[in-house]
Amino acid sequence: MSLLVRRRRIRCDEGHPCQSCLTANSACTFEEPGKRTHPHKSKRSTTLEDRMHHLESLIQSIPAGLLNGAANGNGTYSETQAGSSNGTVSFPPADVPYPRGVPPPSLTVYPLINPSTHFPRDDLAEATSRLSIAPSYLYFDDEGSTRWQGETSGLPLLDLLVELATSVEREPASNSYNGNGSFTTIKTEPSQTPVADWFPDRKPRRPETNPETLWKLITSHISPDLMDSLVQCFLSTTYYLMPFLHVPTFLADYGNPRKWGEPGFACFILALCAISSRHVDDPRVRGDSSDSLAAGVAYFELFNKIRSSTADRPTLYTIQGVFVAAVYAVGLGKLSKASALLAEAITLSVDAGLHRSADAYDLFDPIEDEVRKRTFFCVYMWDKQAGAAFGRPPMIRLRDVDAAEPAIVDDEFITSERLGPQPLGVESRMSAFVYTVRLFIVLEAVLDAPPSSNTMATPFRSHASNVLSGFRRHNDLREEEALLDEICLDLPAYWKPTPETGASEDVIRITQSQRIHCLEQFIRMLIYRHRFSELVTRRTLAANSENGNGNGVEQSQSEAERDAMMASHACAVRIVAAHMHTASSQLMTYYGVHVIHQLTQAGRTLVAVLLNCKTEDLSPLIGPSLDALKSCVGLLRRFSARYVCGLRNGDLIEEFCRLTRIPLEPTQLYSNPSRPPWLRPVPKKQSTARSPTSNDSPQSSGGPSPSAAVDTLFSSSSPGFNPTTLTAEPSSSTDLGSATNGAGPQSFLEPVNMQDPGSMSSAEFMAMLNDPSGIFDLSNMFHPGAIPPHHHSMAGARTTMSPNQFVNGILDIGVSP
Structure with a gap:
């Protein structure tokens, strides 16, 4: 808008040029930023350049004669005739000859200019239409931080009614016709109550923290050069998985001494250093230089000590710091602490209104608006990751x-x-x-x-469950x-x-x-x-309900069950193969705890598939499943050098294999008896199997029974999973053992072949079981040098042994627990 429009408070219709500027014969400067802090958020501004190019093409297509005729006043409509002496609104004559050389404006490209500027309008109706009745209310708290409250707080309704009341009390804007073909806009007060009208005699108070004190405390645990290295490591690795920062803004804040005194920033830096410490080999990040599992623990403990003073301030850096600390705690194996921190990050996000659209508020610039959305969806994603x-x-x-x-x-x-x-x-x-x-x-x-609905629930619970669930x-x-x-x-x-x-x-x-x-x-x-x-x-x-005592004959597997099992098996194998390829390419440093979760679930799926292969047509799944399971456990062992959760999940899969007698490198199962028993099932009351989504009690036992769990295992009737095409040089079992203990120098980021040189293929294993002598030592399975030569020559042979015969052979061997 022009200076004339700004000084006289003439309403701008956002045209280019606007009608008021045309009437006043003044240059239109609508696209220039005004005195407001933030730029004008006009939808037209984003397409201004396109509109100007389109306008130029229209002008160039007009014949020169038409422009000359318009200059001479032949057959044209003068703007000065828009108003008459009696003050009534006049319209252009119906027989105005529009230039035929101009193509008709496209209704789908940009809008036509309608005659709305020629009519007075009531701003009260427009202001009312802009009011949102969504159950959302964003406000400033006593410290000046933004907070959010929803519909049941009653504040959204009061906010709407207060805006309506103040809009009625204050005189709305109106356009008065001045008799010269234009309208004068009377100055209008804003329809929304200014922030200064709320508690006008009070000022926000934000407790200040001495940034020098925090800096000295943190640098007493992390030297400045190490801190810079860890922050750079985060921006080069983990940031690409969780891009919640606007990096140029963060770098400016990182070097600003005053920023260190703001709530949450120092804690956020500590959380960054803690999670980045797992990606570097600097011994200073560990309290005990020989224990790689201790990387970042001191920073995490310091984070918990100094964050209490800023715990109730939902700034973006506070939310980001708590969130990153939660991810670190998951890898540290502190599940309750991690869940509490993740819940706190979600609570702070909701408290700050990150989960709701802020488009109706003129408060956040584009950088802060994007950081708010990025931060929330990072927290949202990890909520689902932990749930899975x-x-x-x-x-x-x-x-x-x-x-x-x-x-x-x-x-x-x-x-x-x-x-x-x-x-x-x-x-x-x-x-x-x-x-x-x-x-x-x-x-x-x-x-x-x-x-699933509980048959023991009361009628009220059943009815309430149907109402609250909404849908099934x-x-x-x-x-x-x-x-x-x-x-x-x-x-x-x-x-x-x-x-x-x-x-x-x-x-x-x-x-x-x-x-x-x-x-x-x-x-x-x-x-x-x-x-x-x-x-x-x-x-x-x-099967259990046939005789009512759980002794019914087991039914055969349906086609749908086998299809679902084969599909889940294929996905699990693809997950393991992809992560093996990433490890062999030395790119695992760009990943984190989510890889451990995916490998863990893939390993458990493979164990389930191996235990459920009960028919001959499913035997081709056994070889690939066994090889993929070995690779999966090997990767978890590599992660166990830095992540406690990798150590625990690897041990759990190995324990499942021991209980069900799946031959998974048993010489390594008891390499460290000092480890705690990570997970043991609680004895159950009833002896009926149940669905994962039902409320019935499953089978009664203090733990899985090997003889009951193993119905069939492995054969070599199909080619196995071959991760060697994805890996580099194989590592020895000694290296794997040191990585499992967490004290070895080997880094989990290095490429490694998880196939131990001492392990046997499924074909060799079956050949050993078919030994004519019928006598062999079980330890030979894991020491190739002790295997007779004729066993190696049968590596490519196909066995004719059925899965049930194989199981009977396994059970006869009598693997000691």
């Missing part, structure tokens, strides 16, 4: 969220004045993050399983699988796991592509395993 890993219900659901997805624009193209655009032909790194968020939304649907999902999760397919089809080719992506020199492209691929396979595996579990449970319940 530990079988817990989500703490926040998509139905509670209306915040928009983060913009697919990289940090270097976001400033405090404008957002983007992303240059054409340059794939944004945020694109991979947005598609990862969408995959986690599908994971929420997979996790959000309401329990289908047990087979077909809709979730279709939604997953839709996301994968929409994924840009830049991020798809294709040979072109694998051959790329861009490390970020390769790692993000692998991450998306493994997450997709992880979700599919959970879907198929859910179907598999439901069908196994139904078959077992049907």
Whole structure:
């Protein structure tokens, strides 16, 4: 708008040029920023350049004669005739000859200019229409921080009524006709009550912290050069998995001494150093230089000590610090502490209103708006990650969220004045993050399983359950699988796991592509395993209910059960193969705890498949499952050098294999008896199998029975899983043992072949069982030098032994517990 419009408070119609400027014969400067802190958020401003190009093309297409005729006043409509002496509104004559050389304006490209500027309008109706009745209320607290409250607080309703009341009390804006073809806009007070009107005699008080004191405390534990190295490591690795920062803004804050005195910033730096300490080999990050599991523990303890003073201030750095600390605690094996920190991060996010759209508030610049959305969805994703890993219900659901997805624009193209655009032909790194968020939304649907109705519940509980649940999902999760397919089809080719992506020199492209691929396979595996579990449970319940005493004849496997089992097996093998490829490429440093969770679930799926291969047609699954399981445990051992959760999950899979007599390198099972018993099942009351989603009590026992659990195991009727094509030089069993203890110098980031040289193939194992002498030592299976030569010559032979015969042979061997 022009200076005339600004000085006289004439309402601008946002045209280019606006009608008021045309009438006053003044240059229009509508696109120039005004005195407000933030730029004008006009939808037209984003397309101004396109509109100007289109306008130039229209002008160039007008014949010169028409322009000359218009200058001479032939057949044209003068703007000065818009008003008459009696003050009535006049319209152009109906026979105005519009130039035929101008193409008709496209209604789908940009809007036409309507005659709304010629009519007075009531701003009260417009102000009322802009008022939001959504149950959301964002406000400033006593310290000046933004807080959020929802509908049941009553504040959204009062906010609406107060705005209506103040709008009625204050005189609305009106346009008065001045008789000269234009209208004068009377100055109007804002429709919303200014912040200064609330508690006008009071000022926000924010307790200040001496930044020098915090700096000296932190640097007494972390030297400044080590801190810089850890922060740089975070920005080069973990940041690409959780891009909640605007890096240029963070770097400016990191070097600003005053920022260290603000709530949460110092704690956030400590959390960054703790989680980055697992990716470096600097002995200073460990309290005990010989214990790699102690990396970052001192920083985590210091984080818990100094954050109490800022725990109730939901600043972005506070939320980010608590969130990163929760992720670190998961890897540390402190599950209750990790869950508490993650719940706190979710609570702070809700308290700050990160889960709700802030488009209605003129408060956040583009940088802060994007950081708010990125931070929330990182917390949202890890809520689903933890739920899938530990079988817990989500703490926040998509139905509670209306915040928009983060913009697919990289940090270097976001400033405090404008957002983007992303240059054409340059794939944004945020694109991979947005598609990862969408995959986690599908994971929420997979996790959000309401329990089956309890037959012992009261009528009220049954009725209330039906009301509160809202809907019951289908047990087979077909809709979730279709939604997953839709996301994968929409994924840009830049991020798809294709040979072109694998051959790329861009490390970020390769790692993000692998991450998306493994997450997709992880979700599919959970879907198929859910179907598999439901069908196994139904078959077992049907057998136990035949005679009412649990002694019924076991029913044969249905086609649907076998299809679900084979599908879950294929996903598990793909997950292990992908992570083996990443490890062999020395790119595992770009990943973290989520890989341990995926490998753990893949390993448990493979154990379930091995134990459920009861028929000859399923025997081809045994070889690949066994080899993939060995590779899976090997990767978990490598992670156990830095992550306690990797050590625990690896031990659990090995214990399942011991109890069910799956030959998984038993010489390594008891290498460290000083470890605690990570998990032991509690004895159950009833002896009936149950569905994972039912409330019936499962089979009674203090633990799995080897003789009852093993119905069939392994044969060599099919080629096995061959991870050697994905790995580098094999490592010795001694190295694996040192990595398991967590004290060895070997880094889990190095490429490694998880196939121990002493292990046997499934063909060799079957050949040993068919030894004509019928006598052999079980230890020979794990020492190739002790195997007779004719056993090696039979490595490629196909066995004719049935799975049941193989099981009987295993049970006759009598593996000692």
